[in-house]
Amino acid sequence: MILFISRIFALSFLAQGLAAQQIVNGQIYTPGIAIIDAPQPNTPLGGDYLQVALDVSSDGQLQLPPYPDNPTSAIWNITLFLSSYTTGKNFTISNGTATAGNASLGEIMLQEPGSTVKHVNWVWPDCLIGDGAPTNDSSARGLYNISIRQNFRLNGSDEYTIFDLPIQVTNSIPAESNRPSCDSLNNALLPADVLAISANNFTRIAGTAIKTNIANRLRTGGLVDVQTAAYILCITTLALLHAF
Ligand SMILES: *[C@@H]1O[C@H](CO)[C@@H](O)[C@H](O)[C@H]1NC(C)=O
Ligand SMILES: *[C@@H]1O[C@H](CO)[C@@H](O)[C@H](O)[C@H]1NC(C)=O
Ligand SMILES: *[C@@H]1O[C@H](CO)[C@@H](O)[C@H](O)[C@H]1NC(C)=O
Ligand SMILES: *[C@@H]1O[C@H](CO)[C@@H](O)[C@H](O)[C@H]1NC(C)=O
Ligand SMILES: *[C@@H]1O[C@H](CO)[C@@H](O)[C@H](O)[C@H]1NC(C)=O
Ligand SMILES: *[C@@H]1O[C@H](CO)[C@@H](O)[C@H](O)[C@H]1NC(C)=O
Ligand SMILES: *[C@@H]1O[C@H](CO)[C@@H](O)[C@H](O)[C@H]1NC(C)=O
Ligand SMILES: *[C@@H]1O[C@H](CO)[C@@H](O)[C@H](O)[C@H]1NC(C)=O
Numbered sequence: 001m002i003l004f005i006s007r008i009f010a011l012s013f014l015a016q017g018l019a020a021q022q023i024v025n026g027q028i029y030t031p032g033i034a035i036i037d038a039p040q041p042n043t044p045l046g047g048d049y050l051q052v053a054l055d056v057s058s059d060g061q062l063q064l065p066p067y068p069d070n071p072t073s074a075i076w077n078i079t080l081f082l083s084s085y086t087t088g089k090n091f092t093i094s095n096g097t098a099t100a101g102n103a104s105l106g107e108i109m110l111q112e113p114g115s116t117v118k119h120v121n122w123v124w125p126d127c128l129i130g131d132g133a134p135t136n137d138s139s140a141r142g143l144y145n146i147s148i149r150q151n152f153r154l155n156g157s158d159e160y161t162i163f164d165l166p167i168q169v170t171n172s173i174p175a176e177s178n179r180p181s182c183d184s185l186n187n188a189l190l191p192a193d194v195l196a197i198s199a200n201n202f203t204r205i206a207g208t209a210i211k212t213n214i215a216n217r218l219r220t221g222g223l224v225d226v227q228t229a230a231y232i233l234c235i236t237t238l239a240l241l242h243a244f
Contacts, residue, residue: 018165022206029206030163032150033058033075037117039146039167046131046171050082050093050122052146056109057116061210064116065109072211076151076158078108080120083189084144087134091185093122093146103180124173127182131172140182141169149199155211159200 018041022029028036037053039045056075057064067074080093098106103125105111108118127140134142145164152159 024206027055027059028165029204030148030150031161031202031204032148032159032163033062033073033152033154033204033210034078034148034150035059036148036165039165042166042168044168044170046124046169046173048123048174048176050120050124050146052080052093052120052122054078054108054118054120054148055116056118058210060116062212064113068213070213071153072156072213074153075109076153078118078151079149080105080108080122081147081149081187082122082144083147084142085189085192086143087140088189089127089140089144089182090187090189091125091182092187093120099180099184101178101180104185123176123178123180124169125182125185126175126179128169129173129175129179133170141173143167144169154202154204159202160198161202162195162199 018028023041026037026040028041030036033056035055035058037055039052056062056078062073062075065074077096079095081090082093083090092104094105094108096107098104101123103123105120105122108120112118130139130141134140144167146167148163148165150159150161150163152161
Protein backbone atom coordinates (compact mmCIF):
# COMPACT_ATOMS: atom_id res chain seq x y z
CA MET A 1 0.00 0.00 0.00
CA ILE A 2 2.82 2.42 0.85
CA LEU A 3 4.46 1.61 -2.46
CA PHE A 4 1.18 2.24 -4.24
CA ILE A 5 0.69 5.64 -2.58
CA SER A 6 4.26 6.66 -3.40
CA ARG A 7 3.68 5.69 -7.01
CA ILE A 8 0.64 7.92 -7.33
CA PHE A 9 2.63 10.65 -5.61
CA ALA A 10 5.47 10.25 -8.07
CA LEU A 11 3.08 10.35 -11.02
CA SER A 12 1.40 13.54 -9.93
CA PHE A 13 4.74 15.21 -9.28
CA LEU A 14 6.39 14.33 -12.61
CA ALA A 15 9.36 13.12 -10.61
CA GLN A 16 12.23 13.85 -12.96
CA GLY A 17 12.96 17.08 -14.73
CA LEU A 18 15.52 17.80 -17.40
CA ALA A 19 17.79 20.80 -17.36
CA ALA A 20 16.19 23.57 -19.38
CA GLN A 21 19.31 24.12 -21.47
CA GLN A 22 19.03 20.56 -22.79
CA ILE A 23 15.85 21.46 -24.68
CA VAL A 24 16.15 23.88 -27.58
CA ASN A 25 13.10 24.55 -29.78
CA GLY A 26 11.53 21.29 -28.61
CA GLN A 27 14.65 19.26 -29.44
CA ILE A 28 16.27 17.42 -26.55
CA TYR A 29 20.07 17.36 -26.65
CA THR A 30 21.34 14.06 -25.28
CA PRO A 31 24.85 13.64 -23.88
CA GLY A 32 25.90 12.31 -27.28
CA ILE A 33 25.27 13.07 -30.93
CA ALA A 34 21.60 12.06 -31.19
CA ILE A 35 18.93 14.67 -30.62
CA ILE A 36 15.42 13.61 -29.56
CA ASP A 37 12.70 15.25 -31.67
CA ALA A 38 9.91 13.32 -29.89
CA PRO A 39 8.49 12.56 -27.39
CA GLN A 40 8.86 15.49 -25.02
CA PRO A 41 9.79 14.69 -21.40
CA ASN A 42 7.02 13.49 -19.06
CA THR A 43 4.53 12.99 -21.89
CA PRO A 44 1.68 10.55 -21.18
CA LEU A 45 1.99 7.89 -23.90
CA GLY A 46 -0.03 4.96 -25.19
CA GLY A 47 -1.59 3.79 -28.45
CA ASP A 48 -0.41 0.88 -30.54
CA TYR A 49 3.30 1.74 -30.51
CA LEU A 50 5.91 3.59 -28.54
CA GLN A 51 7.24 6.11 -31.05
CA VAL A 52 10.57 7.89 -30.69
CA ALA A 53 12.11 10.21 -33.30
CA LEU A 54 15.90 10.56 -33.09
CA ASP A 55 17.94 12.93 -35.24
CA VAL A 56 21.25 11.09 -35.71
CA SER A 57 22.94 13.82 -37.78
CA SER A 58 22.85 16.45 -35.02
CA ASP A 59 20.67 18.64 -37.22
CA GLY A 60 22.69 18.03 -40.38
CA GLN A 61 26.20 18.36 -38.93
CA LEU A 62 27.12 14.69 -39.29
CA GLN A 63 26.65 12.46 -42.34
CA LEU A 64 24.76 9.16 -42.18
CA PRO A 65 26.49 5.77 -42.12
CA PRO A 66 28.37 4.21 -43.79
CA TYR A 67 31.01 6.49 -42.33
CA PRO A 68 34.46 6.97 -43.86
CA ASP A 69 37.37 4.98 -42.40
CA ASN A 70 38.50 6.25 -39.03
CA PRO A 71 35.98 9.09 -38.87
CA THR A 72 36.47 12.09 -36.57
CA SER A 73 32.84 11.78 -35.42
CA ALA A 74 30.31 8.94 -35.79
CA ILE A 75 27.51 7.14 -33.99
CA TRP A 76 28.64 3.51 -33.76
CA ASN A 77 25.30 2.25 -32.47
CA ILE A 78 22.31 3.14 -30.32
CA THR A 79 20.53 0.81 -27.93
CA LEU A 80 17.19 1.60 -26.30
CA PHE A 81 15.44 0.22 -23.23
CA LEU A 82 12.17 1.09 -21.53
CA SER A 83 12.92 0.84 -17.85
CA SER A 84 11.44 1.80 -14.52
CA TYR A 85 12.63 1.56 -10.94
CA THR A 86 8.97 2.14 -10.03
CA THR A 87 7.58 -0.94 -11.76
CA GLY A 88 10.81 -2.95 -11.73
CA LYS A 89 10.66 -3.57 -15.49
CA ASN A 90 13.42 -3.12 -18.05
CA PHE A 91 12.26 -3.96 -21.57
CA THR A 92 14.51 -4.19 -24.62
CA ILE A 93 13.39 -1.79 -27.33
CA SER A 94 16.57 -2.39 -29.35
CA ASN A 95 19.80 -4.14 -28.44
CA GLY A 96 20.93 -4.21 -32.07
CA THR A 97 19.42 -7.60 -32.96
CA ALA A 98 15.76 -7.83 -34.01
CA THR A 99 13.63 -10.59 -32.52
CA ALA A 100 10.61 -12.27 -34.16
CA GLY A 101 8.01 -9.78 -35.42
CA ASN A 102 10.29 -6.89 -34.37
CA ALA A 103 9.26 -7.40 -30.75
CA SER A 104 12.67 -5.89 -30.12
CA LEU A 105 14.14 -3.90 -32.97
CA GLY A 106 17.34 -4.23 -35.00
CA GLU A 107 20.13 -1.62 -35.05
CA ILE A 108 18.48 1.80 -35.06
CA MET A 109 21.34 3.41 -37.03
CA LEU A 110 20.72 1.01 -39.93
CA GLN A 111 16.96 1.53 -40.31
CA GLU A 112 15.61 4.13 -42.78
CA PRO A 113 19.07 4.36 -44.43
CA GLY A 114 18.46 7.70 -46.20
CA SER A 115 16.90 9.46 -43.25
CA THR A 116 18.70 11.61 -40.68
CA VAL A 117 15.72 11.06 -38.36
CA LYS A 118 15.21 7.47 -37.18
CA HIS A 119 11.60 6.70 -36.28
CA VAL A 120 11.49 4.02 -33.62
CA ASN A 121 8.14 2.17 -33.69
CA TRP A 122 8.01 -0.42 -30.95
CA VAL A 123 4.91 -2.48 -30.18
CA TRP A 124 4.01 -2.03 -26.49
CA PRO A 125 4.30 -5.43 -24.80
CA ASP A 126 1.26 -7.11 -23.27
CA CYS A 127 1.60 -6.16 -19.59
CA LEU A 128 1.24 -2.47 -20.50
CA ILE A 129 -2.30 -2.96 -21.86
CA GLY A 130 -4.78 -0.76 -20.00
CA ASP A 131 -6.02 2.80 -19.71
CA GLY A 132 -5.07 5.52 -17.25
CA ALA A 133 -2.69 5.58 -14.30
CA PRO A 134 -1.83 2.30 -12.52
CA THR A 135 -4.69 1.24 -10.26
CA ASN A 136 -2.81 -1.31 -8.17
CA ASP A 137 0.64 -2.33 -7.06
CA SER A 138 1.09 -5.16 -9.50
CA SER A 139 0.39 -3.04 -12.59
CA ALA A 140 3.34 -2.59 -14.94
CA ARG A 141 1.95 0.75 -16.13
CA GLY A 142 3.16 4.13 -14.87
CA LEU A 143 6.47 6.00 -14.88
CA TYR A 144 9.25 4.87 -17.21
CA ASN A 145 12.45 6.09 -18.74
CA ILE A 146 13.24 5.67 -22.39
CA SER A 147 16.91 4.90 -21.84
CA ILE A 148 19.01 5.87 -24.84
CA ARG A 149 22.54 4.49 -24.94
CA GLN A 150 24.96 5.78 -27.53
CA ASN A 151 28.34 4.43 -28.54
CA PHE A 152 29.85 7.27 -30.52
CA ARG A 153 32.95 9.23 -31.41
CA LEU A 154 32.90 12.97 -31.14
CA ASN A 155 35.85 15.11 -32.26
CA GLY A 156 38.09 12.04 -32.09
CA SER A 157 37.07 10.67 -28.64
CA ASP A 158 35.12 7.45 -28.25
CA GLU A 159 32.33 7.70 -25.69
CA TYR A 160 29.47 5.65 -24.25
CA THR A 161 26.63 7.58 -22.64
CA ILE A 162 23.25 6.83 -21.11
CA PHE A 163 20.39 9.30 -21.32
CA ASP A 164 17.07 8.69 -19.57
CA LEU A 165 14.01 10.43 -20.98
CA PRO A 166 11.11 10.22 -18.50
CA ILE A 167 7.68 9.32 -19.88
CA GLN A 168 4.37 8.14 -18.42
CA VAL A 169 2.74 4.99 -19.71
CA THR A 170 -0.76 6.12 -18.74
CA ASN A 171 -2.71 6.56 -22.00
CA SER A 172 -4.83 3.80 -23.45
CA ILE A 173 -2.92 0.79 -24.80
CA PRO A 174 -5.45 -1.52 -26.46
CA ALA A 175 -5.16 -5.30 -26.40
CA GLU A 176 -3.82 -6.56 -29.79
CA SER A 177 -2.77 -10.01 -30.90
CA ASN A 178 0.71 -8.82 -31.95
CA ARG A 179 1.78 -7.66 -28.49
CA PRO A 180 4.88 -9.57 -27.35
CA SER A 181 4.99 -10.91 -23.83
CA CYS A 182 6.70 -8.66 -21.31
CA ASP A 183 8.71 -11.64 -20.07
CA SER A 184 10.30 -12.13 -23.51
CA LEU A 185 11.66 -8.56 -23.44
CA ASN A 186 12.42 -8.04 -19.76
CA ASN A 187 15.98 -7.69 -18.39
CA ALA A 188 17.50 -7.29 -14.96
CA LEU A 189 17.48 -3.73 -13.58
CA LEU A 190 20.85 -2.44 -12.47
CA PRO A 191 21.25 0.18 -9.73
CA ALA A 192 21.61 3.77 -10.95
CA ASP A 193 25.07 4.23 -9.41
CA VAL A 194 26.38 1.10 -11.14
CA LEU A 195 25.09 2.43 -14.47
CA ALA A 196 26.55 5.87 -13.87
CA ILE A 197 30.02 4.33 -13.41
CA SER A 198 29.62 2.26 -16.59
CA ALA A 199 29.14 5.34 -18.77
CA ASN A 200 31.34 8.28 -19.72
CA ASN A 201 30.70 11.59 -18.05
CA PHE A 202 30.13 13.54 -21.21
CA THR A 203 28.12 16.72 -21.60
CA ARG A 204 27.02 17.99 -24.96
CA ILE A 205 26.37 21.68 -24.89
CA ALA A 206 23.43 22.42 -27.19
CA GLY A 207 24.62 24.09 -30.38
CA THR A 208 28.31 23.07 -30.12
CA ALA A 209 29.92 22.02 -33.37
CA ILE A 210 30.89 18.47 -34.33
CA LYS A 211 34.15 18.02 -36.21
CA THR A 212 33.93 15.69 -39.21
CA ASN A 213 36.37 14.50 -41.88
CA ILE A 214 35.70 17.01 -44.61
CA ALA A 215 37.69 15.23 -47.34
CA ASN A 216 35.84 11.99 -46.69
CA ARG A 217 32.54 13.75 -46.51
CA LEU A 218 33.06 15.06 -50.05
CA ARG A 219 34.23 11.71 -51.35
CA THR A 220 31.12 10.01 -50.03
CA GLY A 221 28.92 12.67 -51.60
CA GLY A 222 27.87 14.15 -48.28
CA LEU A 223 27.61 17.77 -47.26
CA VAL A 224 29.73 20.39 -48.98
CA ASP A 225 31.41 22.64 -46.46
CA VAL A 226 31.65 26.42 -46.74
CA GLN A 227 35.32 26.43 -47.81
CA THR A 228 34.64 24.01 -50.64
CA ALA A 229 31.58 25.95 -51.73
CA ALA A 230 33.71 29.13 -51.85
CA TYR A 231 36.37 27.30 -53.85
CA ILE A 232 33.81 26.01 -56.39
CA LEU A 233 32.34 29.52 -56.70
CA CYS A 234 35.82 30.93 -57.29
CA ILE A 235 36.65 28.38 -60.02
CA THR A 236 33.27 28.99 -61.69
CA THR A 237 33.83 32.76 -61.64
CA LEU A 238 37.30 32.36 -63.14
CA ALA A 239 35.91 30.07 -65.83
CA LEU A 240 33.16 32.59 -66.67
CA LEU A 241 35.67 35.49 -66.79
CA HIS A 242 37.81 33.44 -69.11
CA ALA A 243 34.83 32.70 -71.40
CA PHE A 244 34.13 36.40 -71.93
C1 LIG B 1 14.78 7.53 -14.64
O1 LIG B 1 16.17 7.72 -14.65
C2 LIG B 1 16.69 8.55 -13.59
C3 LIG B 1 18.19 8.59 -13.73
O2 LIG B 1 18.59 8.88 -14.99
C4 LIG B 1 16.31 7.95 -12.26
O3 LIG B 1 16.72 8.84 -11.25
C5 LIG B 1 14.82 7.75 -12.18
O4 LIG B 1 14.50 7.08 -10.97
C6 LIG B 1 14.34 6.89 -13.34
N1 LIG B 1 12.88 6.80 -13.32
C7 LIG B 1 12.24 5.65 -13.20
C8 LIG B 1 10.75 5.73 -13.25
O5 LIG B 1 12.80 4.60 -13.07
C1 LIG C 1 28.33 -0.72 -30.21
O1 LIG C 1 29.57 -0.16 -30.55
C2 LIG C 1 30.60 -0.42 -29.59
C3 LIG C 1 31.82 0.39 -30.02
O2 LIG C 1 32.14 0.16 -31.36
C4 LIG C 1 30.85 -1.92 -29.55
O3 LIG C 1 31.83 -2.20 -28.60
C5 LIG C 1 29.55 -2.62 -29.19
O4 LIG C 1 29.73 -4.01 -29.24
C6 LIG C 1 28.42 -2.24 -30.13
N1 LIG C 1 27.18 -2.76 -29.63
C7 LIG C 1 26.19 -3.18 -30.42
C8 LIG C 1 24.95 -3.64 -29.74
O5 LIG C 1 26.29 -3.18 -31.65
C1 LIG D 1 11.32 -5.23 -38.84
O1 LIG D 1 11.80 -3.90 -39.03
C2 LIG D 1 12.63 -3.78 -40.19
C3 LIG D 1 13.23 -2.41 -40.18
O2 LIG D 1 12.27 -1.41 -40.00
C4 LIG D 1 11.79 -4.07 -41.42
O3 LIG D 1 12.59 -3.99 -42.56
C5 LIG D 1 11.23 -5.48 -41.30
O4 LIG D 1 10.36 -5.72 -42.38
C6 LIG D 1 10.45 -5.64 -40.01
N1 LIG D 1 10.08 -7.06 -39.85
C7 LIG D 1 8.90 -7.44 -39.40
C8 LIG D 1 8.71 -8.91 -39.25
O5 LIG D 1 8.00 -6.65 -39.12
C1 LIG E 1 -3.89 -4.26 -11.69
O1 LIG E 1 -3.96 -3.37 -12.80
C2 LIG E 1 -3.80 -4.01 -14.05
C3 LIG E 1 -3.86 -2.92 -15.15
O2 LIG E 1 -2.85 -2.04 -15.04
C4 LIG E 1 -4.86 -5.05 -14.27
O3 LIG E 1 -4.60 -5.72 -15.49
C5 LIG E 1 -4.84 -6.05 -13.13
O4 LIG E 1 -5.94 -6.92 -13.28
C6 LIG E 1 -4.97 -5.33 -11.80
N1 LIG E 1 -4.79 -6.30 -10.73
C7 LIG E 1 -5.56 -6.35 -9.67
C8 LIG E 1 -5.21 -7.38 -8.64
O5 LIG E 1 -6.51 -5.58 -9.53
C1 LIG F 1 18.37 -8.71 -27.27
O1 LIG F 1 17.07 -8.61 -26.71
C2 LIG F 1 16.28 -9.74 -26.94
C3 LIG F 1 14.91 -9.42 -26.37
O2 LIG F 1 15.00 -9.07 -25.03
C4 LIG F 1 16.91 -10.97 -26.29
O3 LIG F 1 16.13 -12.11 -26.61
C5 LIG F 1 18.32 -11.14 -26.83
O4 LIG F 1 18.95 -12.18 -26.14
C6 LIG F 1 19.12 -9.87 -26.65
N1 LIG F 1 20.40 -10.01 -27.30
C7 LIG F 1 21.52 -9.62 -26.74
C8 LIG F 1 22.76 -9.80 -27.54
O5 LIG F 1 21.55 -9.13 -25.61
C1 LIG G 1 18.31 -2.86 -18.84
O1 LIG G 1 18.78 -4.02 -19.46
C2 LIG G 1 19.86 -3.81 -20.35
C3 LIG G 1 20.20 -5.14 -20.99
O2 LIG G 1 20.54 -6.07 -20.04
C4 LIG G 1 21.02 -3.20 -19.59
O3 LIG G 1 22.08 -2.94 -20.48
C5 LIG G 1 20.57 -1.92 -18.94
O4 LIG G 1 21.61 -1.33 -18.20
C6 LIG G 1 19.38 -2.17 -18.05
N1 LIG G 1 18.86 -0.90 -17.53
C7 LIG G 1 18.79 -0.64 -16.25
C8 LIG G 1 18.19 0.68 -15.86
O5 LIG G 1 19.17 -1.43 -15.42
C1 LIG H 1 30.98 15.08 -14.67
O1 LIG H 1 31.46 16.29 -15.24
C2 LIG H 1 30.90 17.46 -14.68
C3 LIG H 1 31.36 18.68 -15.46
O2 LIG H 1 32.62 18.51 -16.01
C4 LIG H 1 31.32 17.52 -13.20
O3 LIG H 1 30.74 18.66 -12.61
C5 LIG H 1 30.83 16.27 -12.49
O4 LIG H 1 31.29 16.26 -11.17
C6 LIG H 1 31.32 15.02 -13.19
N1 LIG H 1 30.68 13.86 -12.58
C7 LIG H 1 31.33 12.75 -12.32
C8 LIG H 1 30.52 11.63 -11.70
O5 LIG H 1 32.51 12.59 -12.55
C1 LIG I 1 34.26 19.78 -31.37
O1 LIG I 1 35.06 20.60 -32.18
C2 LIG I 1 34.45 21.85 -32.52
C3 LIG I 1 35.32 22.53 -33.59
O2 LIG I 1 36.64 22.62 -33.15
C4 LIG I 1 34.28 22.67 -31.26
O3 LIG I 1 33.65 23.90 -31.58
C5 LIG I 1 33.40 21.88 -30.30
O4 LIG I 1 33.27 22.57 -29.08
C6 LIG I 1 33.98 20.49 -30.03
N1 LIG I 1 33.01 19.74 -29.28
C7 LIG I 1 33.33 19.05 -28.23
C8 LIG I 1 32.24 18.35 -27.51
O5 LIG I 1 34.49 18.95 -27.85
